[in-house]
Amino acid sequence: MDIISLVKKAKKGDDAAFYQLLLEHKEQLYRIALSYMKNEEAALEAVQETSFRSFKAIKKLKNPQFFSTWLIRILINYCNDELKKRNRVIHYDDMSHIAGGKEDLMNLDLYEAVRQLDDKQSHVIILKYFHDMKISDIAKLLNCPESTVKTWLYKGLRQLKLHLEEGGVENHV
Template identity: 50%
Template sequence: MNTKALVKRAKKGDDGAFYELMQAEKQKLYKMAILYLKNEDDAIEALQEVTYRAYKSLSTLKKPQYFSTWIVRILINYCFTQLKERKRMSYHDEMTTILGGKKDADNLDVYEALEKLDGNHRQAVTLKYLYQFKIKEIAELLDFPEGTVKTWIHKGLEALRTELGEKEGGVYRA
């Protein structure tokens, strides 16, 4: 059955229709929650909370064909709220930690070098070294074979080494 019809049924109180809608979105929402929250337990909790919020506010959805976009927006808002509440380290602080505590000015070169990487290489390197995802997890998230992800990481690191130079021990210097 199409999304529009399921949303209309769910708005009328059909819990089975709402369940079908959530089942169709579950995998995508879970992957997004993992990307934002970087923790499986937090991602599962996010899915539960988003399901509850969507169920309670389904009547506010004006255009049924945008259910998927609407539910993703609820998830993103929830994730941002969680990240603020927990005062997680910012992207900048995480990069500083990874780079061995370099000063801010030194990190500008790293940010610029990361931006120069091809999109797939940058994404794979960031997920692996910034967010500590395993290669298997990255492959699942990006929907590519593990070998492809390994290649992207290898080529991305080589490009960073070339761009930044390498210091003994694997810590990059500007």
């Protein structure tokens, strides 16, 4: 059964259809949550909270074809709210479970530099390069024109390049 049919059934109260939708999106949600929250427990909590919030609000979803975008937006909003609440410092130890080897640990420096960018620029870079999303999908997700996403991407990459060239990221490996 296709996603749109499942969404229509879920909107009518079919719990099994909603569960199937979550199964279809669980890995993507987890990866995005992990990239924001930086540890497995917090990422799992974010996915669980997103599941709960989306279950409560599924009947309000107007366009079934935008279910994935809607679901990811709920997740990102939750993650941002939690990070603001915690206002925590990200430690490299928190991300050691993500890294598979020395090369992955070196990428943590890059990731940390990306997280220091403006929120909009950081979101666009994370979604584009860490989650392989298309500019058009990012624009839908962030509810803005593609040209705006391209501008944020360009500015973010420019700032990232300057930051890295200035040695703003220490080598922790």
